[in-house]
Amino acid sequence: MRAYLPDCDLRVAATLDDALALLAAEPGVWTPIAGGTDLMVVHNAGRLKATRFLDLSRLAELRGIAEEGDCLAFGALTSFTEVREHPAVHRHFPNLVKSARVTGALAIQNRGTLGGNIVNASPAADTPPSLLAYGAELELVSPRGRRRVAYDHFHLGYKQMDLAPDELVARILVPKPQGHSFHYFRKVGTRQAQAIAKVCLAAHARVQDGVLAELRIGLGSVAPVPARARHAEATLLGQPVAALPVAAARAALLDDMSPIDDIRASAHYRSVVTQNVLSHMLRELATA
Template identity: 50%
Template sequence: MRSHVPSYEIETPKDLGAALDRMANEPGAWKPFAGGTDLMVLLEAGKLVERRFLNIWKLPELKGIEITSSHVILGALTTYTEVRSSEVLAREFPLLCRAASETGSVATQNRGTLGGNIANASPAADSPPALLAYDAEVEIVSSRGNRWKAYSGFHVGYKAMDLVADELINRIRLLRSKRDWKQHYRKVGTRRAQAVSKVCFAGAARMQQGRIADVRIALGSIAPIVLRATETEKMLTGEKPSPAVRQAAQEMLAREITPIDDIRSTARYRQRVAQNLLVEFLEMLAT
């Protein structure tokens, strides 16, 4: 059932300062509206709870990809299409490009933003596992100032995150240190395109003489939040990805994730597939 459109309000601030002032003066009253690819779905279904929106889509301060010698810094409004067409990202952060290319439709990729994907806090989002694998940091901005924080740990529970009412996600920063890591991304969706993920896996590892010297493993759709499997990572560090280690890692991962039954899949399937994708990643590391 469609929403009652006249009861919604949307305001376009002239710049970031004006947006932050609005949010500081009436904390919680205004919901940021970036690409709108999540909010419009709720509107169409008659399930959009918030009534007042700040249209931040055109704020230039939140746009653009900046490349420094040490980092790639992505404005929160960087779209999936922009991610897909960045050469540096394609070379050094392929997991993120894969995630962007497998998100929604082309139309969604033109409007959907990385900042929005983080702030929407869906456990089924496609880019957060890649961001976790790359040790991303997010910059939070408010009229009180700026702060950088590690993306790992940003989501604290289902749809809950370390972001207060007057804050916006400003930028996302990736350290250019994983170029030589072996990387693996796989989204298992309900069909080959335009699908929400049932399990999403991103893995990256630095190999040294056949051993895993350092590793990141992140998954989506298997817990209330997009999760970094830190216990499994710890267990694998220093090991050779042998069949016995793969088996043990699988068992560890099974304990770390808490998938559920929903309209898209079953807990049983998600548990099994998450483990199989981990094995697929570890087998790749062994080759």
């Protein structure tokens, strides 16, 4: 443990209002902590600049999974285990179940939260591609009130978010797919568990009259942020499922990515494999 504990402070928020008041009173000073599965790793290694932490884990206001109109609303503190176990999530969002299931292993899934996975803003996080594919929306809360932001506009750059210092992610709202639709999730991470994604692709599509009527693709680990594959989507939308322009979509996908070389994989590997996974997804879509 390399952090210098005496320099650190941890405040436990009893209510959401208390938490927001503290964040507003000293903007940028307090780092929220929930499951701790990302933050504690960096803290233990002595590489965390932050020293003051605001514990949100007891805020009932940020918990729970509930139906809300056409959406399923996830409290930001919803754990991966809760995502895995909730019947409504299984029914509507199989990709979310899959992405929660491959996030670390059980001990991580019991503690890590959906909100934390979002605001940690790692491009390699496992649930964001699924949230992008499902067109999720975030509800942010501050003493100034609540506002909503489309998730695919939330990440602005590496670790940069549309999130003010006094704001917290309160809920994640995911619209329930209507009718029969196609869900695809694949994470590539060398080993089968306890892996960090080198490539991740989630897709959600709806086919109408043999034509691809709706498609969203979320990508992980191939850009500074979890990213929509808008170029590839545009190439494919409106095309007949029986004759999808796979080569064109693969080419367009290159414009959706800006992968880098790092200790986990090469940029080239990420690029080729993301294209291959897209092809795999399209094969499955064509035979679905």
